[in-house]
Amino acid sequence: MSEEKNKELIFQENLYRLVDSFGIGNQEGVKASFIECQEIFDYVSIVHQQQIAEEFQLDEKIIKTMIKFMPSIKESVVEYEVVCCSGARCAKKGSIEVLKAVKDTLDIDFDEITEDGRIRLTTQNCFKKCNLGPNIMVNGKFHHKMNKVKSKELMKNIKDV
Numbered sequence: 001m002s003e004e005k006n007k008e009l010i011f012q013e014n015l016y017r018l019v020d021s022f023g024i025g026n027q028e029g030v031k032a033s034f035i036e037c038q039e040i041f042d043y044v045s046i047v048h049q050q051q052i053a054e055e056f057q058l059d060e061k062i063i064k065t066m067i068k069f070m071p072s073i074k075e076s077v078v079e080y081e082v083v084c085c086s087g088a089r090c091a092k093k094g095s096i097e098v099l100k101a102v103k104d105t106l107d108i109d110f111d112e113i114t115e116d117g118r119i120r121l122t123t124q125n126c127f128k129k130c131n132l133g134p135n136i137m138v139n140g141k142f143h144h145k146m147n148k149v150k151s152k153e154l155m156k157n158i159k160d161v
Contacts, residue, residue: 004111007040011048014040015055024057030066034073043074046081046140047124079118080158082106085135087126094147095134099123101148102136105155119158 014036022029033052037044044052044067053060067073084099106114106121113120127135132144136151143154 002111011037011040012051015051019055026056027058027062027066030056030058030063031070034067034070038073043077045076045120045122046137047083047122049075050140076120077117078113078120080120081137081139082119082121082155082158083137084110084121084123085125085127085129085133086123087130087133089126089130090133090135093133097148098134098136098146098151101151102155105152106159114159 015033018029018033018036022032030052033056034044037048037052041048049063049067050060052058053063067075082102084102085095086099087095090098102121103109106119108114108119108121110121110123124137127133127137127142129135129142129144132142134146134151136143136146136154138154138158143150146154
């Protein structure tokens with residue numbers, strides 16, 4: 001198992017423990033989650049923010065606002081967070097081809113950062129937007145009904161900025 005996958009498992013376990021300890025909707029628990037996440041990954045990515053929001057059952061806008069009031073919390077060490085859906089329903093709609101096109105265009109694999117340090121590529125099992133798949137999220141913004149051509153174009157646009 002890769003070091004990145006181990007970190008994800010540790011983060012998930014810690015997040016579940018914090019929700020159990022503090023309770024649903026508790027902002028002190030959310031703050032503790034930010035701190036734990038940053039200790040593990042050195043930042044709190046958009047995907048992790050979404051996971052924290054989901055587990056504490058809070059709106060993502062609340063999470064974003066809380067981060068703004070915690071200057072010690074870094075949202076990301078990269079300029080672009082690219083997250084591709086790797087769920088089964090997107091796969092049935094052609095996401096395997098999309099995932100390959102994204103990796104080839106960025107010239108990195110999943111859980112890696114481009115040589116210039118600007119783009120991180122990860123996957124998420126499901127965004128719960130299966131009817132619009134295949135899905136790619138860039139810095140929290142969804143791109144739906146992706147195909148090989150559209151995904152290559154999207155990656156070239158962020159790569160060449």
